Amino acid sequence: MIRKYPFDDDLLENLPLPTASFFVLFALADADKHGYRIMQDIRELSGGTVSLGPATLYTTIRKLSDQGLISETSESSGDERRRIYALTSGGRRLLGAEFHRQQQLLDLARRMKVLKIGEQK
Amino acid sequence: MIRKYPFDDDLLENLPLPTASFFVLFALADADKHGYRIMQDIRELSGGTVSLGPATLYTTIRKLSDQGLISETSESSGDERRRIYALTSGGRRLLGAEFHRQQQLLDLARRMKVLKIGEQK
DNA sequence: CTTGACTCTATCCGTTTTAGATATATCATG
């Protein structure tokens, strides 16, 4: 059987990611962060179109943590309240799979000519 | 104020689209279709990762219809049971805005180097 | 100092979105 990309089946089964989960993983991709910072960065990453409230944020963080996709680090930053999270290798792989799925879909849309080729400007 | 893309604000406020809504609009982008066909095409478009059950499908169709993003056409096809839907101009514009949002995000991920540039193979 | 704005985590509660099961009827094929 031909596989275009080396993903486990159980990885694929988690796709597509819910919006909140996707953005939390995305926000953690470049650095370890605490919840409030994740919230701010998501707003910026998304150009303001996505902003999680505290309920969605902390609920999602707990869920991802339970699933082993992110983990709390032991490093302490100035502010003692902060709980800092990092992507696990599984989380990073899942995020990569989601990016890949999205790009595949956009490429397909272009081939179908339902998405104007450049779409830029 | 500088706008990168000429979208209404109220259009932006509907983004990101829920997965089911996005895929229904996407499936209707190349041709008018009835519900059952939309369901089949979504499974194919998504490479099997997304398959809506009847509940999600028809609930979503009704919602999009109420919002004026799709509309039932009057054309009849052989099978009398079929109710055929088409994208409205608003629906097409919203779909375009969603595609644009997704591509922007993927481009950003590449610039941040959290998405390996080719990701191919 | 202290006051007020911001930071930070957290939960309550309701709404929206999604999924499985089920129902009912029509169509196509052998």
Place this chain on the structure above:
DNA sequence: CATGATATATCTAAAACGGATAGAGTCAAG
């Protein structure tokens, strides 16, 4: 005419999401 795919639809429950609220720690300005 029977069997399986087609086709629409709803019931019920779970998952995802968002606003409101809470409480405590930080920090800068006066």
